[in-house]
Amino acid sequence: MPAATFDVPLLLGMMRLHETPAMHEPERLAEWIEARLEQGLNWFDHADIYGSGQGETLFGAALRARPTLAQRVNVVTKASIANDNPAPGSGKVKHYNASPAYLNSAIDASLVRLNVERLDHFLIHRPDLLMNAEATGRALDDAIEAGKIGAAGISNHLPSQWRRLQGAMHHRLSANQIELSITHTTPLFDGSFDDLCADGHAPMAWSPLAGGQLMQDAVGECLAKWAAKLDSSPSALALAWLRSLPNSPVPVIGSIKPDRISDMLKGPATLPREVWYELLEAARGHCVA
Numbered sequence: 001m002p003a004a005t006f007d008v009p010l011l012l013g014m015m016r017l018h019e020t021p022a023m024h025e026p027e028r029l030a031e032w033i034e035a036r037l038e039q040g041l042n043w044f045d046h047a048d049i050y051g052s053g054q055g056e057t058l059f060g061a062a063l064r065a066r067p068t069l070a071q072r073v074n075v076v077t078k079a080s081i082a083n084d085n086p087a088p089g090s091g092k093v094k095h096y097n098a099s100p101a102y103l104n105s106a107i108d109a110s111l112v113r114l115n116v117e118r119l120d121h122f123l124i125h126r127p128d129l130l131m132n133a134e135a136t137g138r139a140l141d142d143a144i145e146a147g148k149i150g151a152a153g154i155s156n157h158l159p160s161q162w163r164r165l166q167g168a169m170h171h172r173l174s175a176n177q178i179e180l181s182i183t184h185t186t187p188l189f190d191g192s193f194d195d196l197c198a199d200g201h202a203p204m205a206w207s208p209l210a211g212g213q214l215m216q217d218a219v220g221e222c223l224a225k226w227a228a229k230l231d232s233s234p235s236a237l238a239l240a241w242l243r244s245l246p247n248s249p250v251p252v253i254g255s256i257k258p259d260r261i262s263d264m265l266k267g268p269a270t271l272p273r274e275v276w277y278e279l280l281e282a283a284r285g286h287c288v289a
Helices: 026-038 054-065 067-071 100-114 133-145 159-166 192-198 210-215 217-229 234-243 258-264 273-284
Strands: 011-013 043-045 074-079 119-124 149-155 173-179 202-206 250-253
Touching: 026 054, 026 067, 026 258, 054 067, 054 100, 074 100, 074 173, 100 119, 100 133, 119 133, 119 173, 133 149, 133 159, 149 159, 159 173, 159 192, 173 192, 192 202, 210 217, 210 234, 217 234, 217 273, 234 250, 234 258, 234 273, 250 258
Parallel strands: 011 043, 011 250, 043 074, 074 119, 119 149, 149 173, 173 202, 202 250
Antiparallel strands: none
């Protein structure tokens, strides 16, 4: 089964948008979006919990200020994390909710906040252990058929969890967002990455630079060495390492700084095989066998 593709070198993660006051002015953010589109970057990754909806609201205000942008951007958004990080003593408990009522409400709210007619990809952010797969699958099918979402997917799910949901759906789950980087390779060795490829999912890799940890120790030294040899940057090579994998995982970057984004684009699409394995060896501290 062929995988869906995003056909971009990276997705722009909007998790920190609400923490950047300089980007809160709609015209300023619209200019930033326009500049990213000129770089060939048209996919923006959101979630309803980013700033408790503020990230989506800011992005939607920018699209409202410059309406022509809405037809040029593609959005991914996620939902299912409820009461994220509740304040002590609030009486609220963090939990996951993939019930039809919760997801339908989340989809409608994201459409309004983002000021778009359709969510290109809508993902269940975390697996809800109480999910009724038949009911949730039907809700996702209905949202696709109603034109509210272009495609449904999952994030941080085990193969057994997404396959239970898929078995209850008519439409195909077509995207899968996982934590994956040179220093977080568990999905490559526990079979879950192979499973998502076999099921035709377009993989997205969150935390592709491991919060900056890749630039330290042996991995950082290896990236710096090859960046100099390949006239690239360490960050760009770390992302190319991901894109070299089967089904070409698309990194979801967390920075919105233009210079950092340009730096991450300064690299090859993929890496030579021995370079790829040298970086894996640097991260693991031993060769593959």
